[in-house]
Amino acid sequence: MLRLLHISLMLFAMLFASPPAVAADAPAGSVRVIEIDGIIGPATASFVAQQLESAEAAGDRLLVLRMDTPGGLDSAMREIIRGILASPVPVATFVHPEGARAASAGTYILYASHIAAMAPATNLGAATPVAIGMSPGGDGGPQPPAEPGGEQGKEKAAKPQTGSAMERKAVNDATAYLRSLAELRGRDLEFAEKAVVEAASLSSTQALQAGVIDLVAEDLPSLLAQLDGREIEVHGKTVTLATADAEVLVVQPDWKLRLLGALANPQLAIVLMMIGIYGLFFEFTSPGFGVPGVAGAICLLVALYALHMLPVNWVGVALIAFGAALMVAEAFLPSFGALGVGGLVAFVLGGLFLIDSQLPAFGLSVPFL
Template sequence: MSRVLAILFWLVSVLVLGPAPVSGADRVAFLLQLNGAVSPATAEYVIRGLEEANEQAVSLVILQMDTPGGLDTSMRDIIRAILSSSVPVASFVAPSGARAASAGTYILYASHIAAMAPGTNLGAATPIAIGGGGLGGEEPKEGDKSGQSGEENGRPQLYPSDAQKAKVVNDAVAYLRGFAELRGRNADWAEKAVREAASLSSNAALDQKVIDFMATSPEELLQKAHGRVVRIGGKDVRLDTSGLAVREIAPDWRTRLLSVIADPNIALILMMIGIYGLIFEFLTPGAVIPGVVGGICLLLGLYALAMLPVSYAGLGLIALAVGLLVAEAHSPTFGVFALASAVAMALGATILFDSDTPGLTVSWPVLGGILAATLGFGLLVARLAFTARQHAVVTGAEEMIGIPGKVDSWSGNAGYVIAHGERWQATSAETLTTGEQVRVVGRDGLTLQVARPTA
């Protein structure tokens, strides 16, 4: 009887309170990999991973980084997700030889736990790509004519003379110092990383309290993070990471696709394939495949450009190059428009993306290939158009000129002739006879002008 009551009590508990949590479900640490430039694709991957971690209430998220920097907007999206996460995030610069430069430094500072593997580095957080919206690291030259140098609290300071750059730098300083104060890390070095593009090795970062500890693997990170107190949602939480199982969260197909097409080289190649495919389809209607493939590639390329910081001048030059190709096809200039199109295309591709933003540059081999392809395509169009002018006309009213015919009936200087299997009204300066062979020498509307064929 007691066993029956116990079973009934258990069933009521399950129905009222819900199923009991699965044993060990919260004893998992998610591992996210942030490799390469910080872009919209990587930001979406990290944000989705953090959302899944919050839904499953895992104990910790390890964000393993090896990045040269990237887009400011994508970096801020990742940081917002980290700050709003109810699951603690441990940024881990690994493996040996990896770096968390520029945007990676901001992400590391914003995380609840900051760790680095031996032989790694971080820093160079100066936002130099002002126009493109990127965060790349480049050490400014102290005493340069474009800025002023000075000292404040014993630290060398660089104050850009340009007001816009000064605003961006000061905003970045305040942004990074805020994270340092929130996580109890070295705020002075954070400012130095922005103003002077300073960098640190893993050992120096540990000595200067920029990171919490060093680790050689995610498993060692979990051991060293156990018992540490972090602040989540305004509350201090003591981490219990001992014995956690590490589960790597791989990016889904959509994120992998975005990572591929968001590469400036791939985006540019897709655009070129799309443009050439559509031009070829318009020049040879009915080919179908070039139009379909070109349309798909062009849409994918434009979608990638919408995610990346692009220059309107570069887009304008590419549009001019397309217009010159079309002009070459309709009014051949013996390759002049084709050459101008190749030059405009190469210049547009060169300045389309901000070359100072890490991971968002177009490689020289791709630029050379685009130049050669544009020039070759333009010269091919010019050759086809020039060759077409030497051929006999086979369509339109002009196609009737020169074709043979036979007089069907005639009276004076007018009558009817059979040409192309059709009966036409015709006129002639000569008097013709029925059944006589003639040649069309002109056309006025639906009336042909004919004459006897010359020997």
Template sequence: MTTTPRLLFFMTLALMGALLPFAGLMAEQTQEAEREPGLVLVSTIKGAIGPATSRQIEAAIAKAEERRAEALVLRIDTPGGLVTSTRDIVSAILASDVPVAGYVWPSGGHAASAGTFIIYATGIAAMAPGTNIGAATPVTMGGGGMPGTPQQPPARPGQTEGERTSPSNEEAMSKKATNDAAALIKSLAETHGRNAEWAEEAVREGASLSAREALEKGVVEIVASDIDSLLTQMDGREVVTASGRKILATAGAEVEHVEPGFMVELLALISNPNVAFLLMMIGVYGIIFELSNPGSFGPGILGAICLLLGLYALNQLPLDYAGIALIVLGLTLMAVEAFTPSFGVAGFGGLVAFVFGAAMLVDSENPDFQISWWTIMATAIASAAVLILLLGYMLRAMRRPVATGAEEFAGAEARVLEWAHGEGYVHIHGERWHARGPAELAPHSTVRVEKLDGLTLIVR
């Protein structure tokens, strides 16, 4: 190698060595730029999990994906809710391209039952100090003992031990529901690397944990006192989303709270079984009033709107079809009583069917999604009052003298206008009528009508 090429070679090496630190610095700056914190959306879930909650979370996820948010945080404080809504929420979270974090908040709050499933479905599980999670056992329809440990009823005469220990249909359905819930929460735990054994205990045995215990047992990843602390601890963690694994850059991110939209708030209001039930009743009575008084329009229009809103809200809830059938039968019988009086037989029979149907209408043991007995009794008393008024009006109408036709003249008083030879004209009910009667009657005298003969009154 000659001197000149050798010199060029060493100069090139020296230049590369000088530029190497700058290249490393540029790579670090590029990496920092890629991990620059962005936007984090926060949606607060409070109260029972139902159709409105499902709609709220789906809308929040859609907005987070549209805004290309770094993460969506669900602040949760719930006693539980409907299975159908919970599964819809879990499916929406698992299908999200944006990382979703579940945060049990505030202190004193809890994520019980359905809330436990939602926390397990999120990519990051967190709790505030003073909160708890668990108690996710599906409630049996009959409200009996825990599935898997059924209480044995006393043996009937002639019943074998095998017959005595065989599960009833209710126990079998409860066991199926529990096994299904346990399989779901174990699958969610395995997806995000959480404690699957405790998750199964929460479903089968109703186990519950405090925030610190949940962190120690691997049920949650973070215990944070507020959103800022949560975002700091989330930063740099890897989470699983529908589009693959992502590393979070949430430290110092801009936080924006997502408020429920008008339709979500409306659904939350009318999906309350008591409100939905009252809307349906107002609708039915409004339509009945419109049919009995054609042309009033107002009650019919208001009734139709309330009935449609009530039916839409009830359609979002788990309904018992026997309860629906009894309510329809009850309302039909009460309508029959209103239009074709049957001395209260149809009306009060319909009232009994209505009360039983209302008690059975919503197929859920969750008290937040049951029709209150106060609501049932209030509507039953109002319906009974309407029936009593109709019955009283009918009885009074039966006792009232006939006011039309020939019978209305019998016994009525009339004043003689003209009279001669046993006949003449009298004034009665503001009209002039031809009459026959005694010959000695004189004008301006008062007579009483005996009957109507054709178009002639017979007087005395």
């Protein structure tokens, strides 16, 4: 069994230690285009960081971050923003195509970029932190309606209520963070605060009028045409963009990053965990066959890696492991179903508590469990 586990560890290391693919033969002075499409997670942050390094090494004129996102994890968002702020290559975030959005974490990234652009019929905003379980601008409970002209209504309009001290800390931290990005890039401060405190949103036209973004462009050629000759500041130096004749290099994530993105799925993680547990169980109870042990060890290692990339509540992981142990024990210690039922209850509760986030894409549904 130790030999099988050793083989599994070697396969796992080979899978995730291979060098990341980088766009080859990138001509000097190119405009590099990458995409954020969907939830922002660790795989997204890794891809953006990789391409920022490649853009610097290749001497690219501009990196365009084409974005359509409902938001994502705070840690991944901040990693992307740190990369943008440290990049010597100008970064233009472009909310595209029509109908796309830069909500929540996307708004922060848009504010942090050297150039903020949007396509028509797109929107940004709703940047209130939601992973802490709060409702924007309120304490989460029903509030009596205030008279529009009354003192109560004026007071609430001037100072939105935020429930607990923890919620206020999160909102104040997010507000200060977005405000600091707005000050750095010379963007509208008023909307930055409203986007966090009131979950306010703007269309592309409204954002341009309010000074939140720099321009509206229908597509990538239009964006590059408008940016040509524009002067921006990068690390205290004035840079004149020359994008009209630049070659456009569209870079797609390599297989490793696509795999990591697929693994950041709680349903897949929990299925792999159960396959791993039962694979090892069958190997221990029927030694010598080999396949269940190898498959189980690989699945369990991949599941643990997937959980590492997710906002995991480790109490949920412990409950799932305890539930699986009880169900396995039922096979050896007949208890008229008591251990099996207890294991099932612990497993379901662990699944419900597993993901410590209210972002829909990172949650586990009750029907799935």
